[in-house]
Amino acid sequence: MFDTDAVHAGEPDPPIERAVTLPIFQTATYTNEPQDGAVRYVRYNNSPNHEALHEKLAALTHTEDALVTASGMAAISSALLTLLDAGDHLVVPRSLYGGTLTLLGDLLPQFDIEHSFLPDDGPATWAGVVRPETEVLYAESITNPLLSIPDLEAMVAFAEAHDLVAVIDNTFASPVNLRPAKLGFDVVVHSATKYLGGHSDLAGGVVAGPSDLLDGARKTVKLLGGSLDPHACFLLHRSLKTLGVRVRKQNRTAHTIAEALVQHDAVDQVHYPGLSSHPDHDRACALFDECGAMVSFELSPASTPDDFFEALSLPLRAPSLGGVETLITQPRYTSHKDVPSALREKLGITERFVRLSVGLEGPDDLVEDLTTALDHSLDA
Template sequence: MVDSASDDRLETRLVHAGEPTPRADGAVAMPVFQSSTFTIDRARGEAGYHDLRYIRLNNTPNQLALAAKLAAIEGGEAALVTGSGMAAISTTLLSLLGAGDHLLAQRELYGGTHALLTDNLPRLGIGATFIDAGAPASWKAALRPTTRVLYVEAISNPLLRIGDLAAAASFARAHGLVSIIDATFATPVNLRPIDLGFDLVLHSATKYLNGHSDIVAGALIGRAVLVEKTKHLLDHLGGSLDPHACFLLQRGLKTLSLRVRHQSASALTLARFLEAHPAVAAVHYPGLESHPDHARARPWFSGFGGVLSFELRGGVEAADRLIARARLPLHAPSLGGPETLLTRPATASHAGLTPEDRARAGLPDALLRLCVGLEAPEDLLADLDQALR
C-alpha cells in the first residue's frame, strides 16, 4: 500500500493513500477482489487463524486498502470499515463496555444511536447518562466509578448543534474515558477530531464519505489498540463490508473534498436565503452567525456541511405543503449524496422516538431538514422560493 506522506494535503491523500503499489496488474483504479476467501501462503508462514484472509475477518485487499485510506485522511493510527454506520457505532460501544459499565452521551443524538443506548444496551447491563454537550461544567456530576466512555456528535441531527468538542476530548482524557465522536455530518474536510484529542472517530460512510446514495457502510478510525479491539468483536458479530461496497466507497472518497466544499457553500447560501424569508420562523445552520454555537465552533471547522433545518410559520401543514411543492429536493431520508433531500425528521430520521423524547430533545414536529446535494445552488434557491410562495 502507498504510505501517505505526512506533508501531503487532504486532497492528495484522498486520491493516493491506501492505493496498492505497485498497482495491481497496472490498474489505476483499485480492482474489486470479489472473493470471500484466499489461499494460504505457506511461503509467508501463514498458518494461524489470524493469518487467514477472509471477508468476515476484515482483512481482504479491498477492506485493507480502504482502511488505509481512511486512517490517512483522518490522521488516525488505524481504521476499520463496517457494514453500516450503526454497525460501527454498536460494535465500538460493545467492545468498550460490558455489564455494569456506564457511558456519558450528549443529549441530541441520531435516532438509531439514541435507541441503542436506551433500548438495547440496558438489557446488557450497560447504563447511559445524557449530558448537555455545550455545558462542560455539568459533566463531572454525571460521572460514576463505572463510567468508561464519553460519546458526542460533531454536529447534531437535525438541529445542527455543536457541543464543546475540545472540552469533551480534554474531559475524557482527564477522567480516563475513551472519547468517541460521530463525525458523519462534518467529514474530515470540515473537522479534524483526532487533532482535537479524540480517541475514536465514527462515520456513517453511507453519507458523505461515499457520496452517491448507493451503498450502506460505516467506518471507525483512531487509536490502533481500540480499533483492533473493535475489529476482534466485529469479526465475531459479522458486520463486515463486502468487496464491491469497499470499491464504491474507495472511489467515492476520491471526490470527497470537492463534494463537501460545494455542499457546504450551497447550504450556507440557502440558509441565508431562508433566514431572511418572511414565511420562515427559524433556521438551524451552524454556518450562520446567528447560530448559538457558531462563535465557539468557528476555530475548529473549516466549513459546516450540507445539512440545515428550518421551521415554517405555518407549522406541520405548511411543512408538508412545502415538501409536496418542491421540485428538486427528493422526499427521502439520508444525506451526503448528489441529490438534495428534504424530510420532516419527526416522520423520518427520528420517527422511532416517542413524542415525549422528541419534545425533550427540542425537536418540533414541523421541523424540516434539507440535505443539500450537488445541484446548482441558484436552482435550489429558486425552487425553494417558488415552493414557499
C-alpha cells in the same frame, strides 16, 4: 494535502496488474498456507479492497488505523461494544441521531450497559453524571438534526480528567470539515453511507483511532458479522477520491440556502452553524474548516408543511444525507421516529422541523425551488 491523500493514500504500489483503479476482489475466501498463520476471509475485513480503504481512511481522519463496517450503526455499535463491558456506563449529550438513542436505550441495557445524559447547562455540571463505572464519553461533532456544535474541546478535557475514552460521530462534518482526532478524541466513527460514499448507492461505516483499540473493534465486527462487502468497498474507495471536491461545494451551497431561508416569512428559525445568528457560530468557525452542508429549519405556523413538500421539484423527500442529490425530510417521521415522543418534543423535533441535505445542484436553482415551495405553503 487532503485531496492528495484522498486520491493516493492506500493505493497499491505497484498497481495490481497495472490497473489504475483498484480491482474488486469479489471473493469470499483466499488460499492460505498453514505455516503463515494468517487467514484472509471476507468476514475478517482483510481483503485487498478492505486494506486499501483502511489505509486511505486513516490518512483522511488523521488516525493511526481505520476499519470499515457494513453500516454506520455497525460502526457505532461495534465501537461501543468493544469499549464497554457489562456493568459499564457512558455519558452522552441529549441531542443525538435517533438510531444511536435507540441503541443506548433499547439494546445496550440488554448487555447491562447504562447511559446518562450530560446536563445542558455546561461542562461545570457534567461531573455530576459520572460514576465509578463510567468508561466512555460519546458525542457528535454536529448534532443530528439540530445542527448544534457541542463544546468539543471541553469534552476532550473532561474525558481526560475522568479517564474516559472519548468517542465522536463525525458523519455530519466529514473529515473535510473536521478531524476530531486532532482535537484529542480517541475514536472517530462515521456513517460512510453519507458523505464518504456520497452517491446514495452504498451502506457502510468507519471506526478510526489507535491500532490497539481498533484491534478490539475488528474482533467485535468479525464476531457480529458487520463486515463490508468487497463491491461496497470498491464504491466507497471510488467515492473517497472526490470527497473534498464534493463536500466543499455542498458547504458553499448550504450557506447560500441558509441565508435565503432566514429571509422567508414561511420560516421561523434556521439552524446552520455558518450563520452569525447560530448560537454555536463562533465555536464552529474556530474548530471547523467550513460549517457543513446540512441545513435544518422550522416552518412558521402560517405555513402548511404538506403543501411545502408537495411543491418541491428538486429536493427528494427521503431519509439519509450526504449524496450528490439534495434530500429533504421531517426527522419526526424518519431519523427520530423511534425516539420517545417526550424526548422529541423536548428537542423541538416536531412536524414543522425540516432537515435538508444539500447536494451538488446549482445553488440558484435550489434557492429558487425552495423559495417557490415556501411561498406555496403560505398561499395554500
